[in-house]
Amino acid sequence: MSASTSTATASPLDWAAPLGEAPVDAEVRLPGSKSLTNRYLVLAALADGPSELRAPLRSRDTLLMAAAVASLGARVTDVPVDGTGTGSEVASWRVEPGALRGAGQLDCGLAGTVMRFLPPVAALASGTTTFDGDAHARTRPMAPLLGALRELGAAVDDGGRGLMPFTVHGAGRLPGGRTVMDASASSQFVSALLLAGARSDAGIEVVHEGAPVPSAPHLVMTQQVLRDAGVEVESDLAATGGASGTHWRVAPGRVGALDVDVEPDLSNAAPFLAAALVTGGRVTVPGWPQRTTQAGDALRYLLDEMGADVDLTPEGLTVRGGDGVSGIDADLHDVGELTPVIAAVAALADTPTRLRGIAHLRGHETDRLAALATELNALGGEVSETEDGLLIRPRPLHGGRFATYGDHRMATAAAVLGLAVPGVVVVDVGTTAKTMPDFTGLWTGMLAR
Numbered sequence: 001m002s003a004s005t006s007t008a009t010a011s012p013l014d015w016a017a018p019l020g021e022a023p024v025d026a027e028v029r030l031p032g033s034k035s036l037t038n039r040y041l042v043l044a045a046l047a048d049g050p051s052e053l054r055a056p057l058r059s060r061d062t063l064l065m066a067a068a069v070a071s072l073g074a075r076v077t078d079v080p081v082d083g084t085g086t087g088s089e090v091a092s093w094r095v096e097p098g099a100l101r102g103a104g105q106l107d108c109g110l111a112g113t114v115m116r117f118l119p120p121v122a123a124l125a126s127g128t129t130t131f132d133g134d135a136h137a138r139t140r141p142m143a144p145l146l147g148a149l150r151e152l153g154a155a156v157d158d159g160g161r162g163l164m165p166f167t168v169h170g171a172g173r174l175p176g177g178r179t180v181m182d183a184s185a186s187s188q189f190v191s192a193l194l195l196a197g198a199r200s201d202a203g204i205e206v207v208h209e210g211a212p213v214p215s216a217p218h219l220v221m222t223q224q225v226l227r228d229a230g231v232e233v234e235s236d237l238a239a240t241g242g243a244s245g246t247h248w249r250v251a252p253g254r255v256g257a258l259d260v261d262v263e264p265d266l267s268n269a270a271p272f273l274a275a276a277l278v279t280g281g282r283v284t285v286p287g288w289p290q291r292t293t294q295a296g297d298a299l300r301y302l303l304d305e306m307g308a309d310v311d312l313t314p315e316g317l318t319v320r321g322g323d324g325v326s327g328i329d330a331d332l333h334d335v336g337e338l339t340p341v342i343a344a345v346a347a348l349a350d351t352p353t354r355l356r357g358i359a360h361l362r363g364h365e366t367d368r369l370a371a372l373a374t375e376l377n378a379l380g381g382e383v384s385e386t387e388d389g390l391l392i393r394p395r396p397l398h399g400g401r402f403a404t405y406g407d408h409r410m411a412t413a414a415a416v417l418g419l420a421v422p423g424v425v426v427v428d429v430g431t432t433a434k435t436m437p438d439f440t441g442l443w444t445g446m447l448a449r
């Protein structure tokens with residue numbers, strides 16, 4: 001990985017991150033959750049009747065998922081709410097399931113949820129589906145899921161690589177049964193099997209063997225949305241004291257239609273709430289759920305530990321910055337997707353930070369540990385990679401180009417740095433479209449108030 005400062009040529013995708021010249025004071029309404037939208041789309045395509053998904057996220061990852069379930073046989077239609085909706089927050093998706101058929105060629109972009117959640121659906125379909133995506137997507141871990149699918153009776157041809165591109169030869173049914181796999185690289189392997197499990201002949205039992213599965217809240221979310229669809233699912237999640245568990249079982253049976261409101265994306269709240277802390281201002285995110293399975297809810301505790309005042313009311317979540325920013329020693333194993341923004345705040349803190357439990361981030365949109373260390377150091381930081389995380393010693397930073405490696409969360413982390421460091425230029429800010437339709441608009445809107 002090369003440092004972003006290696007080329008001085010401006011690109012049309014470069015974005016000069018605005019300085020936070022005054023404490024922010026804003027309400028920021030966020031688009032829907034990627035993780036919920038994509039789970040609902042998959043379940044709606046497997047359901048036994050039409051579903052209504054209100055306020056879905058419309059971003060690259062969810063549009064790819066909608067297109068993918070459509071090419072596997074479902075019909076996805078835009079429904080403007082009260083005839084007024086055109087924006088990403090106000091429309092619904094109506095999803096009518098159809099007979100599952102092979103999709104032919106299927107584009108996963110860089111979306112983990114698409115490349116992991118859909119192979120089991122393709123196995124249930126009649127016909128062939130070839131999964132491929134962005135260049136970097138071809139390096140994201142897939143092997144444990146493909147191995148498990150074969151064990152459950154699917155025909156998968158990956159040329160022995162365990163990576164995209166691969167082809168699922170759908171037989172119109174999946175025998176199902178018990179599979180043992182190592183899901184320590186991604187919780188999405190387990191979620192994928194559970195989401196489709198009810199439509200297999202025998203149901204699916206997943207046993208995990210290996211280092212702990214990351215992203216426990218995402219597994220709780222998978223169980224919750226399955227229960228919302230009337231699917232019988234059990235696990236040892238609770239028995240493992242909040243850890244992600246080692247056993248899951250989905251009974252065979254019908255998947256009920258959904259009629260749901262998609263919660264705002266709490267992980268995408270990270271840069272906005274961080275802006276309150278970094279500028280000593282205030283940001284409110286309306287509609288923050290009182291109870292949620294989203295990993296982003298952990299921001300309440302993380303930002304509090306870093307020196308913010310955090311207040312959850314029925315109206316929303318308010319974060320206020322005060323005097324300074326504290327470093328933390330945190331295990332982010334369960335909430336890895338919050339790492340880039342937390343690392344950016346940590347680089348601006350008064351004391352050092354240690355982030356642990358996140359070795360699996362090396363298989364995310366980019367190797368996030370290497371990317372964060374490289375880019376923060378290129379701005380004058382002192383960041384080192386450990387075996388399972390990052391050590392961040394705050395240093396006075398200077399401006400420069402911050403490469404994002406196609407990773408939306410690298411771009412939002414850079415925007416946070418730019419609030420406090422003059423001259424931060426975010427390379428390819430458009431990568432934020434992976435999970436946010438108009439990041440720069442929301443960001444400059446927040447600063448304008």
Ligand SMILES: O=C(O)C1=C[C@@H](OP(=O)(O)O)[C@@H](O)[C@H](O)C1
Pocket residue numbers: 034035036112113185186187188191214215218336337360
């Ligand atoms: O199931 C999901 O929606 C997700 C699970 C997590 O993946 P990993 O367990 O691979 O980290 C998370 O990081 C990703 O952003 C979304």
Ligand SMILES: C=C(OP(=O)(O)O)C(=O)O
Pocket residue numbers: 110111112113337364365409435
């Ligand atoms: C890891 C992430 O995404 P994906 O769903 O592509 O794995 C993320 O959004 O931080």
